[in-house]
Amino acid sequence: MTQFRFSGLLFAITLAWAGSVTADDGIEWRDIRSFAMEGQGWKDVQMPFDRLPRKAEGVVRPRIWSLSRNTAGLCARFVTDATEIHARWTLTSDQLAMSHMPATGVSGLDLYARDDQGRWRWLAMGEPTAMTNSKVLAKGIKPGSREYMIYLPLYNGVSAAEIGVPRDATIAPAEPRPEGSRRPVVFYGTSITQGGCASRPGMVHTAIVGRQLDVPVVNLGFTSNGTMDPPITDLLAELDAAVYVIDCLPNMTAPEIAARTGPLVKTLRKARPKTPILLVESRPFADSTFLDAQRQRIEASRAALKAAYQHLFAEGIEGLHYLDGDPLLGDDGEATVDGSHPTDLGFMRMADVFTHAIAPLVNKRIAGQ
Structure with missing residues (x-):
């Protein structure tokens, strides 16, 4: 109270x-x-700058609701x-x-x-x-x-x-964006998506991608809570996105990825038949050269996502795309604060890879394909 x-x-x-x-x-x-x-994906919000709608309180987990009050993006x-x-x-x-x-x-x-x-x-x-x-x-x-x-x-x-x-x-x-460029690129993910650990708000990769492509972006990154939760999936499906970018692996185990990827993709595809969906692999931990446990965790999560992607593709799910995680941070180990969260250098490298992957998908949506 x-x-x-x-x-x-x-x-x-x-x-x-x-x-x-x-x-x-x-x-x-x-x-x-x-x-x-x-x-801001929704207008019916509890506070002026919330990232989730009023109705999400009590539906999403309390920690996600708390993080949705952060103004990332x-x-x-x-x-x-x-x-x-x-x-x-x-x-x-x-x-x-x-x-x-x-x-x-x-x-x-x-x-x-x-x-x-x-x-x-x-x-x-x-x-x-x-x-x-x-x-x-x-x-x-x-x-x-x-x-x-x-x-x-x-x-x-x-x-x-x-x-x-x-x-x-x-x-x-400012004038409204051109008619074909008003749908946002919607990112759903972890603390990295939210912006940890950019030196300033414009340096998170989601913002850089928005400027490079000159399109609006919705940032639904939730620290330690990007776990493909069904309530969040249902909310994502409400957004008329240019592209959905699903980047949750750093917060998930391989069994969770195997269980949740298919339902998430099918929910989005049912609601938005033409919207491209980009599934993103985990970045390699910068210290995984020396720590086998880190390397094994990444390999297991990637294998689970790749298997889910291939199964969905075999089922005939259209408009589904896959982004390899290896290029995201470079190969010199110099792009993070703590082995996982990017510095500004890391975010710039990530933005370049994401922009290259997202640009053709945005262009197809603008062309009405």
């Missing part, structure tokens, strides 16, 4: 902030929900001619960082802008120093109106978030 009252208070703060102008600094503030929000697109951009945001947890992941990734904001060639380029980061933050993201921006995209934190929740620009600047939601 206390948590509900606290959340309600924060939500009231969100409403009070929306569209406000601070007299002493001349900055006009806009609730980011007034812009083109992306990354949520972002907003807007257009402004401002030469300076401010942000303020209120977090739902005072755990700003983790022992192996910086506060900038756990609880910070990440701002990108389109350059003159239309490419997304990093511009600024909102460094969190408390549960409520107000920061100048960038000053002295080259004049001109352009599109921006700001990512919310990967491992914290947000109850309120705003963008501020000088009162003499214009700011508005």
Whole structure:
């Protein structure tokens, strides 16, 4: 009950902030929900930036519900001619960082802008120093109106978030994406999918893929809980995705993979006959060169997934694809924090492999195939 009252208070703060102008600094503030929000698969949510719908509470496991309050993958697109951009945001947890992941990734904001060639380029980061933050993201921006995209934190929740620009600047939601590019790529997976351990929200591979392909992305990564649970599968089937990316092996045993892969694929295929489904192998542990138990675990999980894939293919399931795990992190052992969770280098390498695999599937969906 206390948590509900606290959340309600924060939500009231969100409403009070929306569209406000601070007299002493001349900055006009806009609730980011007034812009083109992306990354949220459902609109009927309990709190403004939840990743699962209200109805999922009590249906999914409690830990998954708790993790769904983290804002991984949520972002907003807007257009402004401002030469300076401010942000303020209120977090739902005072755990700003983790022992192996910086506060900038756990609880910070990440701002990108389109350059003159239309490419997304990093511009600024909102460094969190408390549960409520107000920061100048960038000053002295080259004049001109352009599109921006700001990512919310990967491992914290947000109850309120705003963008501020000088009162003499214009700011508005970005134009909707082209008709054929509005379906999101939906990633379902583990802590790696959620973004552990990226240095900032825009560096998780799911976000990089979204920028490289210029498509929206829904991130349904749940730390230690990407286990192909039937309630999550049913929720996935509700989303009109461009592609489903199923990347759960790091959290699953070989028997679980053998038992759950088929039902997940068949549920998605029944609900979405034309949507491609990409099954992803585990990445090799960076220390598996020396630790046989790590190598054997990966080999067993891969064998179970490959067998399930081949069985489904033999049954005539169409639109099913498979991604080899070996190339994801490279072969030098230098792309993780702890042997499993990628650094920014690891996420960049993963994004390149995923983009190559997903691009033709997205293009087919755009073409209506």
